[in-house]
Amino acid sequence: MRKLSIPFLALGLIAGGSAARRTDAQATPKVVDKTPPSYDMKPQSLEDLEDLQKKFTSLAEAIPADQYTWRPAPDVRSVAEILLHVAGTNLQFASALATVPAPFELPKGYERSTTEKAKIVAQLNQSFDFAHAAIEQMANIDFKKPMTQFGPDANAGDIVYLIVTHTHEHLGQAIAYARIKGVVPPWTVAAQAPQKKTSQN
Amino acid sequence: MNRSLVSMCVLAMAWSVGAFAQAPPSADKTACYAFRQRAVVELKEVQQEIISLAEAMPAEKYTWRPAEGVRSVSEVYLHMAAANFGLTALAGAPPSPGFAFQGYEKSTTDKAQIIDRLTRSFEYAENGIGNLSDADLLKPLKFQQFTSVGDIVLHIVAHAHEHLGQSIAYARMNGVVPPWTAAQQQRRGQSSPAPRPPQN
Numbered sequence: 001m002r003k004l005s006i007p008f009l010a011l012g013l014i015a016g017g018s019a020a021r022r023t024d025a026q027a028t029p030k031v032v033d034k035t036p037p038s039y040d041m042k043p044q045s046l047e048d049l050e051d052l053q054k055k056f057t058s059l060a061e062a063i064p065a066d067q068y069t070w071r072p073a074p075d076v077r078s079v080a081e082i083l084l085h086v087a088g089t090n091l092q093f094a095s096a097l098a099t100v101p102a103p104f105e106l107p108k109g110y111e112r113s114t115t116e117k118a119k120i121v122a123q124l125n126q127s128f129d130f131a132h133a134a135i136e137q138m139a140n141i142d143f144k145k146p147m148t149q150f151g152p153d154a155n156a157g158d159i160v161y162l163i164v165t166h167t168h169e170h171l172g173q174a175i176a177y178a179r180i181k182g183v184v185p186p187w188t189v190a191a192q193a194p195q196k197k198t199s200q201n
Numbered sequence: 202m203n204r205s206l207v208s209m210c211v212l213a214m215a216w217s218v219g220a221f222a223q224a225p226p227s228a229d230k231t232a233c234y235a236f237r238q239r240a241v242v243e244l245k246e247v248q249q250e251i252i253s254l255a256e257a258m259p260a261e262k263y264t265w266r267p268a269e270g271v272r273s274v275s276e277v278y279l280h281m282a283a284a285n286f287g288l289t290a291l292a293g294a295p296p297s298p299g300f301a302f303q304g305y306e307k308s309t310t311d312k313a314q315i316i317d318r319l320t321r322s323f324e325y326a327e328n329g330i331g332n333l334s335d336a337d338l339l340k341p342l343k344f345q346q347f348t349s350v351g352d353i354v355l356h357i358v359a360h361a362h363e364h365l366g367q368s369i370a371y372a373r374m375n376g377v378v379p380p381w382t383a384a385q386q387q388r389r390g391q392s393s394p395a396p397r398p399p400q401n
Contacts, residue, residue, distance in 0.1 A: 039236050039338035039351035047346065048359060072373040143234035157234035165243060165362040172366030180267040180374055201272060201367060
């Protein structure tokens with residue numbers, strides 16, 4: 001949703017639009033740190049993506065096919081459009097890392113290209129597999145690799161960050177869609193099986 | 202690269218000059234990636250959006266929830282605040298005075314109080330992460346599936362994003378357009394009457 005979405009204008013995948021919001025970000029506190037090479041975010045990013053893939057695809061499976069065109073209000077993404085938006089973003093940003101070939105090309109208007117559940121779940125899965133493979137091919141030092149097509153100070157690590165945070169944001173959105181339609185996320189069902197818990201997402 | 206992707210990249214560049222120009226360069230030129238700095242930038246963005254969204258939600262909607270057994274609007278906001286306070290302390294920041302995780306999510310439904318706590322929690326997380334050193338990120342730690350302070354920092358950012366997405370959906374279900382989307386739509390409406398694809 002947010003900062004990733006402006007590039008998708010060309011594909012008709014318009015989103016929350018936080019490009020303008022970025023401009024208000026405050027400067028980060030200066031930290032003088034002379035420590036040698038540090039935290040490698042790759043393993044945790046990959047683990048996180050694996051978890052996100054499981055959650056997203058199991059949620060997509062749990063939502064009935066006839067709810068895929070539901071949206072909370074006009075001009076807001078439908079269930080199908082969110083799922084394809086995530087798949088498209090995974091594909092676009094993992095492609096930019098240029099480590100492995102993309103599984104398919106993004107057609108114009110991809111977000112609205114289908115409402116067919118099986119097809120959407122399959123493409124979502126492919127997009128996660130691709131993002132995972134693309135990041136897996138990176139060495140720690142690659143995270144610092146400049147990616148000036150995204151801005152003067154942008155680098156590959158920023159793109160990995162964006163893939164992870166963007167997917168989390170839409171997972172939260174998709175969970176809320178599921179809940180209002182009476183669908184309990186499968187992992188919550190599993191967690192609640194032994195005992196009743198407090199309020200969940 | 203096909204025409205669509207070319208167009209996309211051009212737009213990506215136009216968009217992102219503002220986005221990444223603000224990521225401060227790492228003070229440590231030997232570090233592989235300015236991980237902490239990026240985390241702080243991400244948190245500041247989420248803070249700006251969630252606070253404006255919390256302001257836009259009518260006070261009487263703070264107890265709304267999409268279904269029984271699911272967090273209400275206020276519970277989601279306080280859950281975010283609790284995670285910011287709790288996880289940042291776990292990462293090594295001095296604990297926030299007066300914060301107690303137990304029962305925090307249901308401790309109030311008062312809009313002004315919740316916005317204040319949410320704001321303070323983001324400031325606390327941003328300062329806490331900003332004050333860590335690169336070496337701190339490598340410190341081992343065992344919490345759920347996470348094994349280092351760096352893992353927790355990434356989780357703090359990811360967690361905030363996830364509940365921002367949830368909150369946006371809650372707002373939309375209650376007829377509230379996120380303020381940044383409303384502003385964007387107003388700008389577009391002034392410049393072009395063309396129909397727009399759906400938003401979040």
